[in-house]
Amino acid sequence: MVCTDRTFVMIKPDGVQRGLIGDIVSRFERRGLKIVAMKMLVVSDSLAKKHYEEHAAKPFFPSLVSFIKSGPVVAMVVEGRNAVPIVRSMVGATSPSNSSPGTIRGDLALETGRNVIHASDSPESAKREISLYFDNSEIATYKRIDEQWLYE
Ligand code: UDP
Numbered sequence: 001m002v003c004t005d006r007t008f009v010m011i012k013p014d015g016v017q018r019g020l021i022g023d024i025v026s027r028f029e030r031r032g033l034k035i036v037a038m039k040m041l042v043v044s045d046s047l048a049k050k051h052y053e054e055h056a057a058k059p060f061f062p063s064l065v066s067f068i069k070s071g072p073v074v075a076m077v078v079e080g081r082n083a084v085p086i087v088r089s090m091v092g093a094t095s096p097s098n099s100s101p102g103t104i105r106g107d108l109a110l111e112t113g114r115n116v117i118h119a120s121d122s123p124e125s126a127k128r129e130i131s132l133y134f135d136n137s138e139i140a141t142y143k144r145i146d147e148q149w150l151y152e
Helices: 012-017 021-031 045-051 061-068 083-091 103-108 123-133
Strands: 007-009 034-041 073-078 117-119
Touching: 007 021, 007 083, 007 123, 012 021, 012 061, 012 073, 012 123, 021 034, 021 073, 021 083, 021 103, 034 123, 045 123, 061 083, 083 103, 083 117, 083 123
Parallel strands: none
Antiparallel strands: 007 073, 007 117, 034 073
């Protein structure tokens, strides 16, 4: 059965500047995940602070917020069975020195503060983050032609 689990993904400013949008989107597409919303934007100060509010008391919070606002990002809603854990496993560990080769950070990043991509860490965060970045009307409903071969 086709599944509509959703997660929120953002290619951070370093990923956009380094020309990695295509590589990253392609990984999700080839895995069988469905991109149901996508847009480029420059994150405002208030949105950056809301997005990362759980880290507000951490020492890296100011540099994280200023980095996230430093250039355009690509925000996405990605759909598919177990989208949250599947995408997190594709993204790899927060610190690229711990992320396995084959993961996005393990293949494309060197430092925690320049780790290329964000992905929601739970279905609850996914719901919250999707609603921060997208209106319901911006999220598409469609069938991928290969769904019958992706799902039992
Ligand atoms: N971060 C950082 N320094 C740290 C820990 C985290 O700059 O010591 C940044 C990093 O970009 C990370 C983001 O803060 O991706 C959010 O941290 P979290 O622990 O939620 O990691 P993630 O879920 O992105 O793997």
